[in-house]
Amino acid sequence: MGGARGAxxxxxxxxxxxxxxxLVQRILGQDRPPQYAPLLGPRSLLRQTLERLAPxxxxxxxxxxxxxxxxxxxxxxxxxxxxxxYVLVQPEDRGTAAGALYPAHxxxxxxxEAIAVIVPSDHFVIGDATLMAQVLDAIRVLxxxxxxxxxxxxxxxxxxxxxxxxxxGAALDGGLTTVRRLWTRPxxxxxxxxxxxxxxxxxxxxxxxxxxxxxxxxxxRPELHARLACIGRFxxxxxxxxxxxxxxxxxxxxxxxxxxxxxxxxxxxMWPLERVxxxxxxxxxxxxxxxxxLRGRPGWAPPVDPSAIAV
Numbered sequence: 001m002g003g004a005r006g007a008x009x010x011x012x013x014x015x016x017x018x019x020x021x022x023l024v025q026r027i028l029g030q031d032r033p034p035q036y037a038p039l040l041g042p043r044s045l046l047r048q049t050l051e052r053l054a055p056x057x058x059x060x061x062x063x064x065x066x067x068x069x070x071x072x073x074x075x076x077x078x079x080x081x082x083x084x085x086y087v088l089v090q091p092e093d094r095g096t097a098a099g100a101l102y103p104a105h106x107x108x109x110x111x112x113e114a115i116a117v118i119v120p121s122d123h124f125v126i127g128d129a130t131l132m133a134q135v136l137d138a139i140r141v142l143x144x145x146x147x148x149x150x151x152x153x154x155x156x157x158x159x160x161x162x163x164x165x166x167x168x169g170a171a172l173d174g175g176l177t178t179v180r181r182l183w184t185r186p187x188x189x190x191x192x193x194x195x196x197x198x199x200x201x202x203x204x205x206x207x208x209x210x211x212x213x214x215x216x217x218x219x220x221r222p223e224l225h226a227r228l229a230c231i232g233r234f235x236x237x238x239x240x241x242x243x244x245x246x247x248x249x250x251x252x253x254x255x256x257x258x259x260x261x262x263x264x265x266x267x268x269x270m271w272p273l274e275r276v277x278x279x280x281x282x283x284x285x286x287x288x289x290x291x292x293x294l295r296g297r298p299g300w301a302p303p304v305d306p307s308a309i310a311v
Contacts, residue, residue, distance in 0.1 A: 009062040
């Protein structure tokens with residue numbers, strides 16, 4: 001598979017994954033965020049994510065975004081690694097909007113024409129090569145739709161609509177559609193509304209030019225945008241760490257999907273993901289579903305029933 005010239009990867013690895021922490025505790029005998037745990041094989045979910053990206057986007061153009069409280073896990077993850085990805089450390093968690101837009105700004109200061117592929121670090125995929133081939137397809141359509149922010153939509157499965165889904169609009173070209181509505185579950189919402197008949201589940205994989213992401217941040221969250229933009233005045237200087245600390249200390253938390261993308265569907269497009277098994281591992285029940293699709297089960301699986309662990 002050929003690489004994607006001009007593309008960078010942003011790997012979101014700052015989440016706490018609280019619903020899965022009891023399961024991780026039982027597997028490893030220690031409490032840690034699930035992306036740093038070998039839930040579905042011998043390697044951590046983060047390492048599986050990076051291996052999935054590597055045939056298309058080089059390690060030199062991959063940015064792992066985390067938070068200061070995770071630095072010990074990151075150090076353990078890349079210990080002895082000859083060429084680790086760049087790790088961008090946020091002083092604290094200010095939500096997925098900052099988690100995605102800070103690296104978008106960081107990349108934009110170095111490569112203003114760059115395309116970013118934003119991926120979570122805690123998802124399950126069967127069909128890595130097929131998924132990345134479709135990511136390449138989504139990158140290519142940006143030549144014709146440079147200001148669109150493309151979301152990958154997965155076919156409906158039993159549980160995935162609990163977190164969010166995409167209602168497609170009019171056809172554009174090459175399989176791409178506009179987005180009529182992006183539904184995201186608000187915090188503490190009891191349940192999702194009924195999925196639209198032609199709806200797709202939101203994989204949280206985003207493909208866009210960094211300039212389009214930054215512009216959306218400026219429109220949707222001007223205060224957040226201004227604080228991140230200020231860091232750029234000190235980029236690569238001795239004053240940059242202090243600028244990052246001040247920006248985050250004053251920043252209002254925001255969600256990438258619920259507070260930015262869902263409120264501006266006119267800027268979105270959807271690429272329908274096909275021939276790939278995908279799942280967001282947001283609960284022990286979803287881990288159990290993923291295990292059912294694996295040919296081999298990790299060593300911890302027989303004595304542990306994930307569905308029996310209280311969320």
